[in-house]
Amino acid sequence: MNITQLSVFLENKPARLQHVLKVLADREINIRTLTIAEVSDFGILRMIVNKPEEAYAALKEAHVTCSRTEVLAVALEDAPGALYRLIDSFSGQRQLNIEYMYAFSDRHGDHSVMVFRFEDIEAAKAALQEQGYTIMSRAEIHG
């Protein structure tokens, strides 16, 4: 089962991010990693949290526009050229389109974790596993 990313619509106005973070803090939800993509008027907050279903319900209840997206988390050696080699490994034989990606470092190991949103998640998963990459499980990521 793939891991769940929460995507939140944020207007570019004071205290909007704060509001979302408070909703999560009040429910004792831990954010493992986040990234924000923005244009001038609004942004999309993407995050991986420890309890995605509970977080989703809490945000909906607080009238926050929020959706769930399946993403892949791939363990990656924390070393020069590692990301290049990963991307390079499938760029030749398959056309796998990356919509966006971001990273975080794992607390326990010495490796990084790359989060990918692929156009075709199942094809990407198969391709990466074929190349020997470790796809991280829900238990490992959401904790």
Add this chain to the structure above:
Amino acid sequence: MLDPERESMPLPALRQLQLERLRWSVRHAFENNACYRAKFQAAGFHPDQLRSLDDLRRIPFLTKQEMRDQAPYGLFAVPMKEVVRVHSSSGTTGNATVAGYTRADVELWSDLMARTIASAGGGPEDVLQVAYGYGLFTGGLGAHYGGERIGATVIPISGGNTERQLMLIRDFGTTMLACTPSYAINMADFAARRNPPFDFRKTRLRRGIFGAEPWTEAMRREIEQRMGIDAYDIYGLSEVIGPGVACECSAKSGMHVNEDVFLVEIIDPATGEVLPEGSQGEIVYTSLTKQCCPVIRYRSRDITRLYREGCPCGRTLVKMEKVRGRSDDMLIIRGVNVFPSQVEALLMEVEGVEPHYQIVVDRHTALDDVEVMVEVEEAIFSDELKVMNALSEQIAARMRSVLGISAKVTLVEPQTIERSAGKAMRVIDRRKP
């Protein structure tokens, strides 16, 4: 049909009835109200000149401004001891207007609203939840008295407190809802956000009468689909009597005007010239039986069209189209006439966009700036920026091609656009007059 004798009257008989009643109404205004008498005399008109319905054209119009100037009691034509009720318009575009009712006026209004409820398929077995605001606004008490008149079970909950509205729909077995269309959508939104979502289809709710603000066919489809009901358009103005002036029938193709008590004309809003039946223009009302506040040739500012056709429901009363907008609400943006309802229809066409929007017009340079703010609900939200950008571009492109105006489209968070249980704040015009 509640009153087949009146509602399906052959046209010649209707015209005869209208003429008799018009003579009474005009004479009543002339003899019992100083303002009307002065107006008629200044125009060289006397009630004796009224020999046919066409002679109505000799009478000067009554404008909204005159109504405001005469508020509160300047247009009353009965002594105060006969007045049992007053209502007042929301007064959103200036000073409020005031309308008074004698006991007979309240009776008339109750009959008209009972007709409205029957026209939407309602009857004594219905449980009618009145979620229009009660108070000076005519919506709440109008629907309430009509419901009681027809013998329905009336739940006078008034507007707001959406959680409670849903609870009563479920627990009290509401079969018919009366509120503004924007509040109905608000209710559907609220119901969908509940966890688990509130399912209207598991209740006894079957129909609704919605009015007090302009709405579109697209909004009707949305309400019908989301609530699993038949949605009927009802129409009225507090200056004329309140809701009950016109209402849709089972055909849902225009609203039958209660012509036996209100005479309607369509005029060119620019020249005041009476236009032939079927033309689009401003609708003008003349009350035929009202006692306290007779309205003689009242210019409503509502833009619509009247047409007569054999209606499958059997009513012979003339039909009016959905109001295309009030000429008060009409925005002139860089010389282009734009009605908020057109923007709304366009937003509904762009798949999934719910009609929570606001148009802001401002003038920073010589040109008018238009901004359309649209709330982003989960149905149209994507985690990809390019999809969100495409959505606002698509709306802007439709505004350009359909309405001929370029607008900045801003996507905003849900619940950020000001609204109330009553009327939605659709337009903010910041231009200096």
